[in-house]
Amino acid sequence: MTTPHAPTPSQTIGPFYGHALPATGGAEIAPLARPDTITLHGYVYDGAGEPVTDALLEVWQPAPDGSRTGAPGSLRRDPVTGLAAGRDGVTFTGFGRVPTDADGHWAIHTLPPGGVSYLSIAVFARGLLDHLYTRAYVRDDPDDALLATLDAGRRATLLAQAGPHRTYRFDIRLQGEDETVFLEFE
Amino acid sequence: MTPSPPPYRSLKLRTPHGPLVPVRDPEAVELTGPVFGVTDVTALDGDLTRQHRGEPIGERITVTGRVRDRQGRPVRGQLVELWQANAAGRYAHRRDQHPAPLDPNFTGCGRCLTDDDGTYTFTTIRPGAYAWRNHDNAWRPAHLHFSFFGTAFTQRLVTQMYFPGDPLLALDPVLHSVTDEAARARLVATYDHDLSVPEWSLGYRWDVVLDGPSATLFEEGHAR
Numbered sequence: 385m386t387t388p389h390a391p392t393p394s395q396t397i398g399p400f401y402g403h404a405l406p407a408t409g410g411a412e413i414a415p416l417a418r419p420d421t422i423t424l425h426g427y428v429y430d431g432a433g434e435p436v437t438d439a440l441l442e443v444w445q446p447a448p449d450g451s452r453t454g455a456p457g458s459l460r461r462d463p464v465t466g467l468a469a470g471r472d473g474v475t476f477t478g479f480g481r482v483p484t485d486a487d488g489h490w491a492i493h494t495l496p497p498g499g500v501s502y503l504s505i506a507v508f509a510r511g512l513l514d515h516l517y518t519r520a521y522v523r524d525d526p527d528d529a530l531l532a533t534l535d536a537g538r539r540a541t542l543l544a545q546a547g548p549h550r551t552y553r554f555d556i557r558l559q560g561e562d563e564t565v566f567l568e569f570e
Numbered sequence: 571m572t573p574s575p576p577p578y579r580s581l582k583l584r585t586p587h588g589p590l591v592p593v594r595d596p597e598a599v600e601l602t603g604p605v606f607g608v609t610d611v612t613a614l615d616g617d618l619t620r621q622h623r624g625e626p627i628g629e630r631i632t633v634t635g636r637v638r639d640r641q642g643r644p645v646r647g648q649l650v651e652l653w654q655a656n657a658a659g660r661y662a663h664r665r666d667q668h669p670a671p672l673d674p675n676f677t678g679c680g681r682c683l684t685d686d687d688g689t690y691t692f693t694t695i696r697p698g699a700y701a702w703r704n705h706d707n708a709w710r711p712a713h714l715h716f717s718f719f720g721t722a723f724t725q726r727l728v729t730q731m732y733f734p735g736d737p738l739l740a741l742d743p744v745l746h747s748v749t750d751e752a753a754r755a756r757l758v759a760t761y762d763h764d765l766s767v768p769e770w771s772l773g774y775r776w777d778v779v780l781d782g783p784s785a786t787l788f789e790e791g792h793a794r
């Protein structure tokens with residue numbers, strides 16, 4: 385099957401997206417006061433092992449019941465001031481967005497994905513021509529089609545490490561030894 | 571023939587060395603994607619010239635186009651985000667130290683939802699070129715940064731739009747990071763006199779095609 389329409393090429397997000405893309409509540413995917421909330425967090429490192437302090441991560445995942453329809457409201461705006469208003473505290477949208485901080489660290493609060501063992505992540509940064517897709521697996525999954533194709537070392541880069549208080553640590557290494565597995569979809 | 575510009579320096583430590591691992595699973599979560607709605611934008615968000623008490627300095631422009639998937643179907647009701655430098659080539663961002671003035675009436679961020687035809691529209695001002703430190707005497711051509719969502723997370727696109735006839739296009743490492751000339755041309759908008767509003771703004775058209783498979787394409791047997 386040929387592609388009738390030639391795709392628009394990707395270009396780097398650059399360093400100056402900060403007023404435009406991150407929004408209050410972007411990292412708070414879990415509705416308020418949900419006891420099953422999990423925290424997924426980690427660092428982004430470059431090929432020299434230095435933290436990447438100007439990356440933007442986006443997360444997409446099914447709801448705990450497995451539904452993949454998502455919902456509006458991830459980036460709500462206040463119609464009075466035009467400023468970011470945060471989420472409504474009730475709706476689970478399945479989507480989150482978080483920049484790395486001055487340490488290269490990021491964190492999101494969300495609910496466990498239903499039906500699969502992973503959250504999908506897109507990494508954007510100055511110096512990346514196209515964003516990178518990866519997955520944070522919150523449990524090892526012998527039935528997972530992707531994990532089954534990877535050797536143990538590569539597979540380990542996709543497994544988030546469970547910590548106390550329902551936290552999961554997931555570091556992303558853009559380049560070099562222990563480079564994270566990045567994905568393409570055809 | 572014009573020599574190629576110097577390489578884009580930031581690539582060196584950030585581009586992965588390993589090959590991308592193909593995912594061919596028709597049940598992959600990435601074949602679906604986030605949705606947005608009227609709570610995620612306000613009516614004024616598409617007009618970057620009306621976000622402050624006064625009007626920004628610069629040449630007022632209208633930029634519009636259609637967002638489609640690679641089968642040519644309009645991407646409806648999806649979020650489009652725009653950010654840019656002001657008319658002097660300065661971002662309202664603390665890390666931008668290019669010695670050009672800030673404009674108190676311009677933040678340079680906008681967003682809108684595509685309509686039923688997949689069309690987006692922004693009113694803004696034409697950004698200035700700016701210096702950066704990639705190499706000696708490096709200048710970025712005037713450009714708008716855009717972010718698009720498709721019907722699947724695989725179709726996510728962040729890119730930059732350029733203006734036709736800009737002499738800096740031939741010298742820009744970022745534009746030339748796209749190695750195919752025809753593909754580069756798809757990042758350059760067209761001046762469209764019919765889109766110019768008399769005594770108000772100059773019009774540019776820039777249509778966008780999102781790559782990547784989606785769940786609906788798989789269902790219809792279109793995915794490669």
Ligand SMILES: [Fe+2]
Binds near residue numbers: 398655710715
């Ligand atoms: Fe820029």
